[in-house]
Amino acid sequence: MRFIPFIILCLLSRLQAQPPAQVELRPTRFSHSFTKNLEPVLHIRPGDTVHTETIDAMGNDQKGVHRTRGGNPLTGPFFVEGAEPGDILVIRLQKVELNRDYAYTSESFVSRSMPPGIMHILKKHPPLVKWKLQRETGLASIDSSVTQYPHLKNFKVRINPFLGCIGVAPDNRKGEILSFFQGPFGGNLDYNRTRSGSTLYLPVFHEGAYLYLGDGHALQGDGEIAGNALETSMDVTFSVKLIKKDSTPTLQYPRVEDNDYLMALASAKETPAALKYASKNLLDWLQKDYHLTLEEATQVMSTAIEYSIGEIADPEVIVVAKISKNTLGQILHFR
Numbered sequence: 001m002r003f004i005p006f007i008i009l010c011l012l013s014r015l016q017a018q019p020p021a022q023v024e025l026r027p028t029r030f031s032h033s034f035t036k037n038l039e040p041v042l043h044i045r046p047g048d049t050v051h052t053e054t055i056d057a058m059g060n061d062q063k064g065v066h067r068t069r070g071g072n073p074l075t076g077p078f079f080v081e082g083a084e085p086g087d088i089l090v091i092r093l094q095k096v097e098l099n100r101d102y103a104y105t106s107e108s109f110v111s112r113s114m115p116p117g118i119m120h121i122l123k124k125h126p127p128l129v130k131w132k133l134q135r136e137t138g139l140a141s142i143d144s145s146v147t148q149y150p151h152l153k154n155f156k157v158r159i160n161p162f163l164g165c166i167g168v169a170p171d172n173r174k175g176e177i178l179s180f181f182q183g184p185f186g187g188n189l190d191y192n193r194t195r196s197g198s199t200l201y202l203p204v205f206h207e208g209a210y211l212y213l214g215d216g217h218a219l220q221g222d223g224e225i226a227g228n229a230l231e232t233s234m235d236v237t238f239s240v241k242l243i244k245k246d247s248t249p250t251l252q253y254p255r256v257e258d259n260d261y262l263m264a265l266a267s268a269k270e271t272p273a274a275l276k277y278a279s280k281n282l283l284d285w286l287q288k289d290y291h292l293t294l295e296e297a298t299q300v301m302s303t304a305i306e307y308s309i310g311e312i313a314d315p316e317v318i319v320v321a322k323i324s325k326n327t328l329g330q331i332l333h334f335r
Contacts, residue, residue: 018045024050034210054163055075056103076213076214077210090242098133105231140158167188171206181314189265197259216232217230253278264284267311
């Protein structure tokens, strides 16, 4: 047995016993890729809580200062100590909050959302439309400076702040992919329930995971059919923990959980394939956590499953298969 000096043992014991930290990060640089090839902006440990900020998809911060080029700039990477390939990274979004009073979207539809005839009518390079965000009332409305929509002067919608991008470095040859993309690593999910109080589960592909977040949205309908949401900057508070690979099967696709639903995500080039992978993701979750047989799962899912189209604007479609926790509360827990 190798001799380990007593002082080293004491130091190791002290490190392991460190209480969770509360960390503040004001980012000074941003990434346009989910990548393992950047120096981390911060090393964090499971249990730590981080308060940070994101800039909008055009590269502007909460004061309107242009910080970097557009294209979903990301805050990160956060290197998670102890994260290893095969682990599951658990990200608890404690707060996802607006930090300014305006947002932008575009006067457009994406090609997957409408017949070709409609697409030909709209401008090839659509203008941006400014919206006012009323944080005190929780409502958004088209800014008074916008005059081309006379029928929408009284139109207001309820704000739902969430992160469009949250992901880790992907499992490909370079360990890198542009921030427009999505997949098993998470990425540009644009799912409108990745918000305050939600927990995300992502597979880890590289030591340290290399966690990124960004692309704040004040509001978005299902699918992001304009090609963007109400794009804005955000204040974000999150914490992380790890589920080690020896205690659970490898996660194939991202998952989201909140007080109301289990939500299993999947992406593919076409909607039918994404739907199948999302359904399988939910099936695996129910069998693991609720110990359902395959036959039992047919009965639960066929009567209670709900589907959402999370995203159709990006390279891949995202489908969400979800089920209510009220429904699942009726399942008996025994093997």
